Amino acid sequence: MxxxxxxxxxxxxxxxxxxxxxxxxxxxxxxxxxxxxxxxxxxxxxxxxxxxxxxxxxxxxxxxxxxxxxxxxxxxxxxxxxxxxxxxxxxxxxxxxxxxxxxxxxxxxxxxxSYFGKDEWEKLAPGLKSLEDAVEIRRRLLLAFEYADRITDPAARQAAMTFAVIGGGPTGVEMAGAIAEISRYTLAKDFRHIDPSLARVILIEGDERVLSSFPEDLSASAMKQLRDLGVELRLGVHAENLTEQGLEVRGEFIPCRVKIWAAGxxxxxxxxxxxxxxxxxxxxxxxxxxxxxxxxxxxxxxxxxxxxxxxxxxxxxxxxxxxxxxxxxxxxxxxxxEGGKPQRFRYRDKGSMATIGRNKAVADLNFIHFSGFPAWLAWLFIHIIFLVGFRNRVAVLLQWAWAYFTFNKGARLITRNFQAELRPPS
Ligand SMILES: Cc1cc2nc3c(=O)[nH]c(=O)nc-3n(C[C@H](O)[C@H](O)[C@H](O)COP(=O)(O)OP(=O)(O)OC[C@H]3O[C@@H](n4cnc5c(N)ncnc54)[C@H](O)[C@@H]3O)c2cc1C
Structure with missing residues (x-):
C-alpha cells in the first residue's frame, strides 16, 4: 500500500x-x-x-x-x-x-x-536492552534463589547462587551492584533453607579496571564501592566457554547458573x-x-x-x-x-555518572569528580528529571523512597512457566 x-x-x-x-x-x-x-x-x-x-x-x-x-x-x-x-x-x-x-x-x-561472533551465548547470558530482556533477567535471578531453596546438594546450591556479570561498563557495574544488594538486603529474610546474603556476585571485565571510560579515580572508587557490597571483581580477563553450568575465566571453571551479558x-x-x-x-x-x-x-x-x-x-x-x-x-x-544547508553538529558533554547501589555512585562532571552519597543523590535527581512522563516520575520517586527506607523491592515477580527450571536434577 x-x-x-x-x-x-x-x-x-x-x-x-x-x-x-x-x-x-x-x-x-x-x-x-x-x-x-x-x-x-x-x-x-x-x-x-x-x-x-x-x-x-x-x-x-x-x-x-x-x-x-x-x-x-x-x-x-x-x-x-x-x-x-x-x-x-x-x-x-x-x-x-x-x-x-x-x-x-x-x-x-x-x-x-554483541556477542563478538558467539551468538549462541545469547541464550546462556542475556543482555539488557529492552523490557523483555529485563523481565527475562529478573525471572532468571529470582528463579535461581527458588531453585537453590529446593535442592540440598551444597555444590549445586552454590552454583545456583552464583551470578556472573560479564562486562564492567556502567551497565555491568549497575547490575552487579544491584544483584548484590537484592541478595544481601531484600531477599535476606525471605527463604527458610538458604541464606541469600551468601550469594556470590562476580563481575568479569577484560580491562584492568571497571568503568574504563571514566577517569581513573572514579574507577578506583567504583571498585571499592563494589567490593564493599561483596562483589568479586575479576579484572583483565575474559569470560570463555559459556555453558548452562557455568563459564571459564583464564582456565578456571566457575559454576554459575545465571550469567548476564554487558560486554559489547x-x-x-x-x-x-x-x-x-x-x-x-x-x-x-x-x-x-x-x-x-x-x-x-x-x-x-x-x-x-x-x-x-x-x-x-x-x-x-x-x-x-x-x-x-x-x-x-x-x-x-x-x-x-527553508532552502538552507544542514549545519555542523557539536556535542556538549556535561559529564557522566554510574550508580552502584544505595548511597553508592560515581559522577564525572568534567570540572569535578565525586563519588558515594553526593554522586548517588545527583544520579537520582538527573534520572528523575529525564524520565519520560509525569506518572513515571512520581511512581519511580515513590518506589525509590519506599525501597530506601524499607530495603524492600516490590517487583519480585516471576512470570511465564517455570516448572522445568525449578526441577532438581534427577
Ligand atoms: C542497560 C542500559 C543502560 C544505560 N544507561 C545509560 C545511562 O545511565 N546514561 C546514558 O546516558 N546512557 C545510558 N545508556 C545508553 C542509552 O540508553 C543509549 O545511548 C540511547 O538509548 C540511544 O538512543 P537512540 O535513540 O540512539 O536509541 P534507542 O533509545 O535504543 O532507541 C531505538 C528505538 O528504535 C526502535 N527500533 C529499532 N529498530 C527498529 C526498526 N527496524 N524499525 C522500527 N523501530 C526500530 C527501537 O524499538 C527503539 O525504540 C544505557 C543503555 C542501556 C542498554
Missing part, C-alpha cells in the same frame, strides 16, 4: 528512543507532516532497565506509550511497525506491510548487544540497509552535519551513528548524545525545508 503524495514536506523518523523522540518533539506543531515509526509501542528509559531486571521497578515505570508522548502534536502520526528496507534513490522505506515515501528521513534505531554493542541492522559506509560495530559513519554521504535528506543519529568529527573518536553511545543529535537533526530538516 502506498501512502498519498504529501502536500507538506514529509519527515519520517525511525525509532522513538532518546534520539527519535527528541527529533519528533522539535518537529511537533511545525507546518510539516511527521511520521514516527517504531517496532514497539513504547519508549524505554534504558538507564533504569537494570532496576526492572533486579525487581526494584516494574516495566511500566520506565516506559511510556509513544502515541501518548506525541499525542499533543496533530502533525505527528505514529506507526507501529518494523522497518525492513530503505530505498534511498526512490526515497521510500518499507515497514510492516506498508511502503512510505519521505522527503526527509531521520534514522534513530539504536543498538543491540553492535548497531541496529537498519544501518546496513543504507549502503553507506559503516564502522566495525555497524554504525553509520555520518558527515559532520549528521547526514549520510551523498544524501543530505537522510540523517543517522544516536547509537546508530558514528560521529567522529569532534574528538577524532566516535562519540559515546549515551542518551545525551542521542538527544542532542535528535534535536540537531530536526533543526537541520527545518533549515533544509
Amino acid at each position: 502506498e501512502n498519498s503524495t504529501p502536500a507538506k514536506p514529509h519527515v519520517i523518523i525511525v525509532g522513538a528512543g532518546f534520539g527519535g523522540l527528541e527529533a519528533a518533539k522539535l518537529l511537533g506543531h511545525k507546518p510539516i507532516r511527521v511520521t514516527v515509526i517504531d517496532r514497539t509501542n513504547h519508549h524505554v528509559f534504558q538507564p533504569l532497565l537494570y532496576e526492572v531486571a533486579t525487581a526494584a521497578l516494574s516495566p511500566a515505570d520506565i516506559a511510556s506509550p509513544i502515541r501518548g508522548v506525541l499525542s499533543k502534536f496533530p502533525n505527528i502520526d505514529v506507526v507501529l511497525a518494523e522497518v525492513r528496507g530503505i530505498d534511498l534513490t526512490a526515497k521510500k522505506l518499507s515497514a510492516g506491510e506498508q511502503d512510505f515515501s519521505y522527503d526527509y528521513l531521520i534514522l534513530a534505531t539504536g543498538s543491540r548487544h 554493542n553492535t548497531a541496529s541492522p537498519v544501518g546496513k540497509m543504507l549502503g553507506a559506509p559503516l564502522d566495525r560495530p555497524g554504525r553509520v559513519i555520518v558527515n559532520e552535519d549528521l547526514t549520510i554521504p551523498g544524501h543530505p535528506e537522510v540523517q543517522a543519529i544516536g547509537d546508530l551513528a558514528n560521529f567522529s568529527h569532534q574528538t577524532g573518536k566516535p562519540l559515546p553511545g549515551v542518551s545525551p548524545v542521542a538527544m542532542q543529535q535528535g534535536r540537531h537533526a530536526a533543526r537541520n530538516v527545518l533549515t533544509m525545508i
Whole structure:
C-alpha cells in the first residue's frame, strides 16, 4: 500500500528512543507532516532497565506509550511497525506491510548487544536492552534463589547462587551492584533453607579496571564501592566457554547458573540497509552535519551513528548524545525545508555518572569528580528529571523512597512457566 503524495514536506523518523523522540518533539506543531515509526509501542528509559531486571521497578515505570508522548502534536502520526528496507534513490522505506515515501528521513534505531561472533551465548547470558530482556533477567535471578531453596546438594546450591556479570561498563557495574544488594538486603529474610546474603556476585571485565571510560579515580572508587557490597571483581580477563553450568575465566571453571551479558554493542541492522559506509560495530559513519554521504535528506543519529568529527573518536553511545543529535537533526530538516544547508553538529558533554547501589555512585562532571552519597543523590535527581512522563516520575520517586527506607523491592515477580527450571536434577 502506498501512502498519498504529501502536500507538506514529509519527515519520517525511525525509532522513538532518546534520539527519535527528541527529533519528533522539535518537529511537533511545525507546518510539516511527521511520521514516527517504531517496532514497539513504547519508549524505554534504558538507564533504569537494570532496576526492572533486579525487581526494584516494574516495566511500566520506565516506559511510556509513544502515541501518548506525541499525542499533543496533530502533525505527528505514529506507526507501529518494523522497518525492513530503505530505498534511498526512490526515497521510500518499507515497514510492516506498508511502503512510505519521505522527503526527509531521520534514522534513530539504536543498538543491540554483541556477542563478538558467539551468538549462541545469547541464550546462556542475556543482555539488557529492552523490557523483555529485563523481565527475562529478573525471572532468571529470582528463579535461581527458588531453585537453590529446593535442592540440598551444597555444590549445586552454590552454583545456583552464583551470578556472573560479564562486562564492567556502567551497565555491568549497575547490575552487579544491584544483584548484590537484592541478595544481601531484600531477599535476606525471605527463604527458610538458604541464606541469600551468601550469594556470590562476580563481575568479569577484560580491562584492568571497571568503568574504563571514566577517569581513573572514579574507577578506583567504583571498585571499592563494589567490593564493599561483596562483589568479586575479576579484572583483565575474559569470560570463555559459556555453558548452562557455568563459564571459564583464564582456565578456571566457575559454576554459575545465571550469567548476564554487558560486554559489547553492535548497531541496529537498519544501518546496513543504507549502503553507506559503516564502522566495525555497524554504525553509520555520518558527515559532520549528521547526514549520510551523498544524501543530505537522510540523517543517522544516536547509537546508530558514528560521529567522529569532534574528538577524532566516535562519540559515546549515551542518551545525551542521542538527544542532542535528535534535536540537531530536526533543526537541520527545518533549515533544509527553508532552502538552507544542514549545519555542523557539536556535542556538549556535561559529564557522566554510574550508580552502584544505595548511597553508592560515581559522577564525572568534567570540572569535578565525586563519588558515594553526593554522586548517588545527583544520579537520582538527573534520572528523575529525564524520565519520560509525569506518572513515571512520581511512581519511580515513590518506589525509590519506599525501597530506601524499607530495603524492600516490590517487583519480585516471576512470570511465564517455570516448572522445568525449578526441577532438581534427577
Ligand atoms: C542497560 C542500559 C543502560 C544505560 N544507561 C545509560 C545511562 O545511565 N546514561 C546514558 O546516558 N546512557 C545510558 N545508556 C545508553 C542509552 O540508553 C543509549 O545511548 C540511547 O538509548 C540511544 O538512543 P537512540 O535513540 O540512539 O536509541 P534507542 O533509545 O535504543 O532507541 C531505538 C528505538 O528504535 C526502535 N527500533 C529499532 N529498530 C527498529 C526498526 N527496524 N524499525 C522500527 N523501530 C526500530 C527501537 O524499538 C527503539 O525504540 C544505557 C543503555 C542501556 C542498554
